[in-house]
Amino acid sequence: MAHDHKVLDALDAAKTQWYHFTAVVIAGMGFFTDAYDLFSISLVTKLLGRIYYFDPSSRTPGTLPPSVSAAVNGVAFCGTLAGQLFFGWLGDKMGRKKVYGMTLMLMVICCLASGLSFGSTPKAVMATLCFFRFWLGVGIGGDYPLSATIMSEYANKKTRGAFIAAVFAMQGFGNLTGGIVAIIISATLKARFDAPAYKDDPAGSTVSQADYAWRIVLMFGAIPALLTYYWRMKMPETARYTALVAKNAEKATSDMARVLNVELTEQEQQEKAAHQEQERQEEYGLFSRQFAKRHGLHLLGTTVCWFMLDIAYYSQNLFQKDIYAAVNWLPKADTMNALEEMFKISRAQTLVALCGTIPGYWFTVFFIDIIGRFIIQLGGFLFMTAFMLGLSVPYHHWTTPGNHAGFIVMYAFTFFFANFGPNSTTFIVPAEIFPARLRSTCHGISSAAGKAGAIVGSFGFLYAAQSTDPTKTDAGYPPGIGVRNSLFMLAGCNVIGFLFTFLVPESRGKSLEELSGEKDEEAPSPDMQQTMPDN
Template identity: 60%
Template sequence: MGFFTDAYDLFCISLVSKLFGRIYYTELTHPKPGTLPPNVAAAVNGVSLCGLSYDPVLMVLCSVASGLSFSDHPKSVITTLCFFRFCLGFGIGGDYPLSATIMSEYANKKTREALIATVFSMKGFGILAGGIVALIVAAAFDHSFKAPAYSVDRAASLAPQADFVWRIVLMVGTLPAILTYYWRIKMPETARYTALVAKNAKQAASDMSKILQVQLEAEEEKLEKITQEKSNSFGLFTKQFADHHCLHLLCTTSTWFLLDIAFYSQNLFQKDIFSAIGWIPKADSMNAIYEVYKIARAQTLIAMCSTVPGYWFTVAFIDYMGRFAIQLMGFFFMTVHNWVCCDLLTHLFFANFGPNATTFVVPAEIFPARLWSTCHDISTAAGKAGAIVGVFGFLYAAQSKDATKTDAGYPPGIGVKNSLIMLGVINFVGMGFTLLVPESKGKSLEDLTGENEEEKATEQQAASATAAPV
């Protein structure tokens, strides 16, 4: 539910952002009435990616507040909306490491990868739900589904209805957030944290007994021995962490950063790609609400045919293929997409049956228990930094190379074709950093973090010291 909510709140904005141009940028003085300027479009779509790390309560409050961004002045509405979308990003960002760590620590080594991937696959259903909600709301407000010719007056006459549409779509994100919060407060702390960090073996055994519905005994002596080990005491900014996990952190942050540049640049701006490839009619041939319907229908079809299947292919094959092979394959086909075929369905399928899923799974497995969530959050933040680069950078780079074709003096870009070539280069570099990804298939969390090896080494040293002559 956490990831379902994250995806709905993140991507529903792309369904309704064109409405803002229709409603708030209709003045005849504007160079292209009914169209958001590039800087405003980038801010509305990307600002939630700038805020990281809180919880479902914040998602509830900010989903409601986003829909209540009222003002008589267009700039005030957009500014208020961007502020609450930024705050929403704190809740979404905090939920990424929590969801991954909770599932990783509760799962066993045989099914851990598939279960973590299943958590992440809910992102696809969140995107799909956003499209369905937008379809329903648009249908409720535009009964005729006719497409009258667009004009500034027509846009203005639709403003009250269109204003309801985007607010309802955004505020529906409150419902799954409330459910997420309710179930989270009823969930006990993970046993590994309780035992290894809080050092409460009895509570850990009690919690796991309730979860697994079996009777477990607290192993106080084993816990005391483990918590005294050096491997469980070092922090993030220590030589021990640098020696054991610095390369791992570079691997998780770099691949997630590069992946999100490509993924978010094309996901949040699908609506523009739909127009470019002729999937939806030109804006001047339909009213504002009908445009929302067409965009939502296209995104729903994409989610059903590509996004959701891609995630579930990862769930099905990750235990057999491993993360390394899936991630390398995904980056390869994303590169091919950008350089050769430019097929949106192929790109999204292999992004999700590829690095978009594995970059979430790997950080949840390869770091010490006391640093799992911290390192996953750092990796998530790196990914969202890449998303910001992708959203803002792609929007400006995709502007026409010819300065005479840009709106109101906006700086010329390199064009859509060259932008896709650049994204292909980024995906190719992602393939290179994937070579640093450790394969964790079939290994326990303790084996992956090196804690078992260090414990065995300590036991051998103690045995040698005992056997040595006095």
Template identity: 75%
Template sequence: MAGENLKVLSALDSAKTQWYHFTAIIIAGMGFFTDAYDLFCISLVTKMLGRIYYHVEGASKPGTLPPNVSAAVNGVALCGTLAGQLFFGWLGDKLGRKKVYGITLMLMCLCSIASGLSFGHDAKAVMATLCFFRFWLGFGIGGDYPLSATIMSEYANKKTRGAFIAAVFAMQGFGILGGGIFAMIISSAFEARFPAPAYQVDAAASTVPEADYVWRIILMVGAVPALLTYYWRMKMPETARYTALVAKDLKQANADMSKVLNVDIEAEQTKVEQKIENPSSDNSFGLFSKEFVRRHGLHLLGTTSTWFLLDIAFYSQNLFQKDIFSAIGWIPAAKTMNAIKEVFTIARAQTLIALCSTVPGYWFTVALIDKMGRFTIQLLGFSMMTIFMFALAFPYNHWTQPGHHIPFVVMYSFTFFFANFGPNATTFVVPAEIFPARLRSTCHGISAASGKLGAIVGAFGFLYLAQNQDKAKTDAGYPPGIGVKNSLIMLGVVNVLGLLFTFLVPESKGKSLEEMSGENEDVKKGGEELEHPPSYTNRKVPMA
């Protein structure tokens, strides 16, 4: 809507931070808490699945998932997430953010429960059922990305918008932390109630039948936080920017925002109706049209490429950190623990990493993103990730020696810290700010789907690289862990590429969404006052 300073949008840009902003962060953020819990809790129980369903009577070591099954169990949810991001991102622009927001949450709830109830007459059938439900779980998770980011960006004011969007995404860190803590609690409870001997000759001796309940309960609990926020998601009004700029109903936008932001906003319906009758041809371009490519082509390339490269590294680190810690000897050998104890040990390591590096990294971004800017934080993150990856990779044999495990874990933790105080947060924030309202959810979905494509590369590709190279090289007389070393080197190279593509991403700090997207050409550059400041009076109206 070029040339029109709508007062409802002006009021949103200049509104003071209110209780509703924090309510929206919690409502949207609990979706990301659930997302992270569901996506990463599978890595806690993967080894247990191998012990339960793939042990061989009289074998000399505990059962493990075959590489193809392990890759499928870890990666199938990411495939579903990619599809969900594209589909729900598009649907959010067609039907509105609110109308499809509840669908994604219910899909996540149902599939979390169904994943824990996976059934079958043999191991392959159970794994196939688990993969089926985790694909659709990922499909629902995928919808949460573009919708939550877009809703939060369209509610926020321009001075604190980055912090609000980043705070929603930061709930992902609490989801990872919550998954680790719950896995520790449930495994400890089962270990106390159903003690089992450490691994002996028969793999079944260290896997009590009750272990089958542990992984199922861990997966099913992911439905709880989503269910707790479903009602409040349904009570949220449609965003004013969608209602005004896409649905063209300014009166409804005014009414909705007057309720939730405690202001009275004077309508300018006459001007809007005139604008609808004579829409600007410059601002009616479609996705991937010549005009879109001219205005936003490089922006979309920047957001998709950086998210793709970041997620190769980020998801590889998260999903397979247990294998890396085992390779350097920080997690004891499987044969020294029973199945339930192994879940506790892996969960403890993940919880420690999340508590000391992952969660602080997210909240450093929340605190500093509107001061330092998106570009600076992303550049810093990719740079530091590169440095720490190479510092771990090149002297890898040194880190595997006795007494060097703790320094390795500390440096490895720094890669997580700078991923989250860096591109893992900014790649989520920026696509929700720089595209037009009618394409915002779609473009965020495309960017996020590109990221999940990178995650799939990490989940499938680097698993085979680490496992197959380790086996081949060890058989040939090379030191153990050579595959892990090469994987770390490649992840360092990936981070270098991410750093370079960051230069395609524009800085959106302190600018209105309409200024960034070009929808309001009368907004002055540099965040100056609008030509027509918002007119409103304070009110005390309860949240709808």
């Protein structure tokens, strides 16, 4: 577009105001809920095995069969992938605001329904749980492209990266809260219904109380989502969608004047009319040669980087409990009752979230608009590779008594550099570099690729690490070799992500219209020609 978008230029230059922080909280609470719902299942899977797959003839705790464990852990990601693609596309067709409320209500309903999973047999309960977690994932998936796009289109170009990163950083608090809630519930029920260790209690006297524990943990995720529904419905549509997609610059001006301190003249309100026909001719679709020429490599870069990152990130997150058991940081299951095991798993994951996960997110918030997305993503992949190799090469050193603390410190650093790295930047960049009419769709495609990686991680790691029980061997290998090989594979995924980062342009300090080519498609600036080949 050869003309100036004064409405959008004014937004790019607007001072940081209270409404920006309000938008971070409103959008961020969706991600708080997302992380809580996705990762809380890892806190209760061992508990589910002890409740529903306990064999009275055996004096050992019950465990979920591998296929059931994979389904319970991975089904939400299948729903998330579907939700990212569908709601990402719908956000560009119907508008960000209209679709925003749908995803949140779906999350609330399915959170509650997951905790009410029913059935007369263990298989029926697990099937019901998987059904509701799939649809929970659909709602979570819709939140990814919509929250990222809304925040990118509200923010000014100077602090846009920090605001989008702050929305995503709420995942860390959701992860932490999941652990804290599980700790409180397990400790409360254990104190009230204390029972001896499992080996002295083959009948499993804590099962009736433990059945309440996992249900309460899963249902708690509905509370933050429900609290933010009203405020999401009060948010106006973003000016960029209204002006560039809905073709209503006057409404875009009035909406932004209502929430931001931006002065715009009548001439600026009517600027779209004279160029409407030109814009119609310049628009191109997702599957056009023009899109492939301008943004094809960018989309390839964002999808592959997110895919590789999520294989590593979700494998680590969902199966922390197995890794802790493999290095003997957690006691053997038959020395604890069901609630005590849940308490110790939750405590371990909360400690890692507090020391590694949350600091990484907020380092990104503080530094992303200073050193840029590109450097943070490259550095994150590089250090994740280094620390995973540092865990896997001397793996048997870390599993010997006395070295467990060192393993946990190294393991926490992989989470730190995932979040002060590609886990944040892969979310931010797709919300910045694509045209407004395709922004939500392209973010949905990129994030869906990530969830495909999460599915590979959640199903693949489960089978690759079957020998996480130090008392067992797998195909003649030493105990724990499955975890070691898995860490090698995850390091390889990080190397691929590192290489594909070079396809993704740096977006720091540029307006969304500069990055997408919407501001001046006929004569792109020299800087744009350098950072975005084929423009």
